[in-house]
Amino acid sequence: MTSTIDGGAPPLLDSEGARRAYELDRKHVFHSWSAQDLLDPMVIAGAQGSYVWDGEGNKYLDFSSQLVNTNIGHQHPAVVAAITEQAAKLCTIAPSYVNDARSEAARLIAERTPGELNRIFFTNGGADANEHAVRMARLHTGRQKVLSAYRSYHGGTQLAVNLTGDPRRWANDTASTGTVHFFPPYLYRTAFHSTTQEEESQRALEHLEQLIAYEGPATIAAIILESIPGTAGIYLPPPGYLEGVRELCTRFGIVMIADEVMSGFGRTGKWFAVEHFNVVPDLLTFAKGVNSGYVPMGGVAISPEIAATFGTRVYPGGLTYSGHPLAAAAAVATINAMDREGMVEHAAELGRSVIGPALAGFAQRHVSVGEARGTGVFWAIELVRDRETREPLAPYGSSSGEMNQLLAACKSRGLLPFANFNRIHVVPPCNIGTADTEAGLAILDEVLDIADGMVG
Template sequence: MKVNEMKASEIQDMSKAYNLHSWSVQGPLKPKVMAKAEGVCFWDGDGKKYFDMSSQLVNLNIGHGNQKVIEAIKDQAEKLAFASPAFALDVRSLLAKRIIDMAPSNMGKVFFTLGGADANENAIKIARLFTGRNKIMSRYRSYHGATYGAANLTGEPRKYACEPGIPGFVKFFDPYVYRAPIDFETEEAATAYYIGQLREQIIYEGRNSVAAIFMESITGSNGVIIPPKGYMKGVRDLCDEFGIMMVCDEVMTGWGRTGKCFGVNNFDVEPDIITFAKGITCGYVPLGGTIVSKAIAKHFDDHFLSCGLTYSAHPIGCAAGLATLDVYEEGKLFDNANAMGAILGDLLETLKSKHACVGDVRYIGLFSAVELVKDKATKEALVPYDGDPDKLMPKINGMLSERGFSTYTHENCIIVAPPLIINEAELKEAMAIMDDVLTIVDETML
């Protein structure tokens, strides 16, 4: 049996027989077969078309089948397929410089990784090495990866498999205003409350023991939680006050997802460390990285950097990264994310006003979530946190998929994050599918 000669049913059966699939009980699985893809769509093994409304795993920013990136991969594979990270290469040097040129002005150097989890692992080590401190603070509604250190950064249920955890990891609460215990009159009032709570916790933990505060610049899979006005500056001020490294996880929000190069650019704040992955190559080949400030980079001029990966700064990944940045620039995709994001925002607000099951919608650029509730007045979630006994969210996702809208759900939220190349007609056609499905949810699940 050869590739391209297998039937869809054979592919699915072999996958179940020999592959362990992520985040799943294996027995009931019927993994969808993806046969081909182009632009914002893909087709399954039976020829059914789907709008890719989550950009796979919020990484396929440039869409499927971009020939410029594919050709860059081919060319680099023929020229030099691999070289140890110890060597200086044209693609490594050029990509690192280009990233620093696009990053906040205080950034100095890049340590390349294979993905977001190991970018965060190395950021933990760098923060500890630079500060000489051991504690790392991160938020409850966060996901930073599934490797052991990144899983200890993570605050939501996917961390449970790595517990009991590593000493020194401390959690704090998100500025999740929609579900706050206080009815704040303004965003600034919410910021004052949450920053005050965080400052108190830092003091209780030992003001000289905290090496870093890790945050997704905008919380991703846990609900696209956008910080209230002044919050990010408030965290920056706390970090400056106590000598703590501010680390922004830009694995999802980096490379135009929010309409700006990095999510943190929306808040006029410069962190000490930025981690990235996903949109730098859009999944065409693996690549991630940890960007450090000029001050941190200078520290390692005469201090040992205890970080290393066999596949760090892989030549093919770097070549793909350079081509991907060209695609963003040539296609003005950050601008398109802003333009289409405005349209998506209007569509989401319409869904919120129309459907009883929609408690809240949150959006910035082409990064959004629809939060489902049983009751708008009480804000009771459609499914409880870390529990869905009736499998309502998989049922809703299944209804979307049956109608050609591919995405994923987490807790009681549906993620909507299409490729940055999407146009208005495609966006409206896809969101009409969600409208239909939410009507069914209103009628049958509330």
Template sequence: MSDSTADLSPADGHRARELDRHILHSWSKHPATNPLAIARASGVRMWDHDGREYLDFSSQLVNTNIGHAHPRVVEAIQRQAAELATVAPATTNLVRGEAAERILSKIDAMAAVFFTNGGADAVENAIRIARVHTGRTKVLSHYRSYHGNTGAAINATGDTRRVGNEFAVGHVHCFGPFLYRSEFWAETPEQEAERALQHARRVIEAEGPSTFAAILVEPVPGTAGILVPPPGYLQGLRELADAHGIVLIIDEVMAGFGRTGEWFAHQHDGVRPDLVTFAKGSNSGYVPVGGVIIAEHILETFRERPIPGGLTYSGHPLAAASIVASIDAMTDEGIIEHAAHLGADVLGPGLRELAERHPIIGEVRGRGCFWALDLVADRDSRRPVDASVVAGLKGALLERGYLPFTADNRIHVVPPLVMSDDDARAGLAILDEVLAAHASAAP
């Protein structure tokens, strides 16, 4: 065994799985899951209790942007825990201010940060801020989206996890652009953008423009399929929001902090948001944290009246310290630039080469370290493969030491941004092998 696995114990793995019966897992029946028992992680690698090694091509839930156990972030958390492990949010605290300063330094024309515990309550509070600021209620979001599992956030979500959770009011949905499976019979990116914007415009007009507090969108919808928007779409939403006095909320929880090769994904499109939500990549999930980045004209509202909400752990010192260390490390080590390089020079070309060899891949899409393989039973009809195919591919990838992220008919290729070119190519080779084995086993 290597030094990383010398003291791992299979008995601990057995014990972990035994104790798992006490845990109700997200989005799962109890006790229907059989989760992988992970014991240790470092960089882009993880190990189970048997010492088996996995290349992490999931970034867990697409959040470990800086990789596992980055020494600067670990040390910052340890140091902060020894100095001041927790403090009430009503106090002022140096590391909290430094975390806000670091975040604001990476985004243009924003004035303040409201800290939350994670992405869902970041979206929740962004919606609240928009409603207070405008005095309106309705929120327009996409059907192909995921915004979290709290009251307003899950209602803003477009995918089927919303069903069964629709207890909040004021949520309206429209279809966003997705040329490969266009709702608008579009044939070009320009047509898709134009027709999706017209659809959004008509929904707002039909619902009453003066009733909308916010338009809430992911700059690149992640869980819905890594749907890079066509040129002009986000700018078109900005113009639509401005025309009706609506707040534009950009949900950067998954796409932000380097995932797409820019600090924030909306920066690719030059769009100006009013509110930006963040979480995951801001500290790679080492400590739960999220927040809302607020433009000056929105902040003015809360110079006149208090924000009607707060959280016990808002701006928690351990989380703040991890943000400072993460942003400093990402800046000093060129991690954002490396993510852009991986996407442009390794992952993008490599995945497109796989598509040339494997007819099961209907489309490759993405940027930076944020990619999806849209798997189809037939390329002409673009009919998605069924769940059993994806489950089989997932199992085969795990057997070969590749930790995947799968959703619906897709494999998402979303490694930590610190992955080396060689490790990325090794992962692509595993994907190639698994897809070839699937094709040879097909009837």
């Protein structure tokens, strides 16, 4: 039986406007990460809460949170009102001037970051947040190299894409950015022949310590890690790993950068994912969920030691839209709404009581599921052709006909999924209702029946 999703009426639909938007898109818009002539993009005519409508009036439950950034869902009235109010008051001002929205946003963020990461440098998004974090680390230490993990993503700008540890780096990698990659812990596809989480943690730390020794500790400015890798597979670091990285960084005078662009602001059931591991980095980068993506914003939360480096020394970096008033007002409204409505706690409870148990059941029932893992509203289902060999349903760095069929099956049932290579990610908004979550999971259950037929 095909699942259906109940809900309200679609927004007022202008089919002619949707058709024109599509035609103009195909004529003029150059899309990211795409072969332009092969695209057939969906027109989005409206969105509300956990739902979006396409140009033909079809309704979809958004289990992707778009690019895992609409943490409070679409069109939250408090955030829309805050943007409207700010636009009437002060649309924009240069970052050298104080504006109250930016000041309040910085205060609210600093109150939630771990430790004493109390100084906030605002950027336009996650990639430039990571670029600036690395620049700060290099200037603070006087060193150049940066270590980052395979199976990671840190952004699409020149340095950030070279920090990235997935195939999107390859075409952009000129080996000129001072980046060196290492293997992170990932027990399901271990590089260390581990059989337990404890072995994986220990061996991954030994590997990283050896790499530091061979590269020369005095040459390494920073180690950057996603606290919980997102696009690369939502594989949680095993117990002791991030604590071990923190110890290595402290011992060798290396700056530890926690990339919380995707995992921050409630996504994992805590304000920041590093809180699961009781680790305080030297720099923490954020974007996406800080204001649910309503207006572009990112940033770097900075330790007192690194901030002091630039107390009387000029920091050689900045952006025209750093702390943009509209983005800052959206951040203030988003954080306050998350607090007021208990969204972080709700995300944690959904993970514990609804998503986690459902995905554990999928892993037992469906032969196509190799592993399901995650926390909060941040989960991944790894699809395989064979559970014994763990051969993925799509090759690393690509998709497959089978994966394309499964994603089409999701959409035909009213579910908008997030997928990467051989995985379907379960990443709905932090404030999605329990009934909607269960409806989306029921659709995934049906689609996994189809996947089982492909591999059985």
